[in-house]
Amino acid sequence: MRAAVLRGGRMVADTLPDPVPAAGQALVKSLACGICGTDLHAMHDGPHMMAQFRRAGVGRPLDFARDIVLGHEFCCEILDYGPDTPQPFRRGTHVTAFPTGIGLSNTLSGGFGELMLLDVTRLEPVTNGLPPHLAALTEPMAVGVHAVAKARLTQRDLPLVIGCGPVGLAVIAALKLQGAAGIVAADFSPARRALAARMGADVVVDPRMDTPYRHWHEIADADRDALVFECTGAAGVLQQILDGVPVNARIVMAGACPVTDRFEPLVGTLKEVNIQFAVAYTAAEFSRTLHDLCEGRLDVSAMVTARVGTAGVARAMAELSDPERQVKIVVEPWR
């Protein structure tokens, strides 16, 4: 099969042996697979990232000296099943799946390759003819759903979303689905601010022109609670948030910051700030997100800014660092 392969810290297009389904597995064709910040991080600083995973007691061993086919945000078509395997869906059915270990593994290929193996018990059918490049966004959108669930949102909350990349946009969409009102979103990029408004932000702020906290204090009143979603994953932002928020604010750390950060805890102490970290999603949140996409309650069509074949992945990953040009690039290995 053709695949974009992470090899020696670089993405190369190559031909690999076709995977063969074992008992309990479905052989699927990758129709579309989003490129995620985790993929960029795996390419630039993989061993360090895995050391942090180990430190947190999660993830399986991963050898960056061997090939890795990345891609955990996929929509696939069922081609075949392994021996003695239940066949819950017809061949040709479009599915996605909770991506346990897939796309960050030396053995289980991800969606940047033409073929993959999925656990049949995890298959979730894509319904209502939702196009594969949009169904592939189930995974990143579920990240937003989970972050909002971790926030224990109430009607009193006045949410501020810092950073409008894929994580921030997913949080905004999830807040909107939950009926949040008065969502403020901040990003340096005009293109991302426009997308934030399209995904449901009520006010967008350019941090160069205006502090999002001042704006937010203007609408906030004594009856509303301050709820901030950190969605940049950048070092230094937590301190800015602590400096900006009022007392009793809640902060959800939805962006994953992979480097050492520094902040003054006393500022948070004096404001009695509550900091909640969040990552990924539960199986139920994943299913619910797919359902919301298929039923049209969640429209992510504006987030997909490019679609590339395996040969285009290296360039796509380089381009993702420019927020004006790209938000979510989807790999279509069959191209």
Ligand SMILES: [Zn+2]
């Ligand atoms: Zn992802």
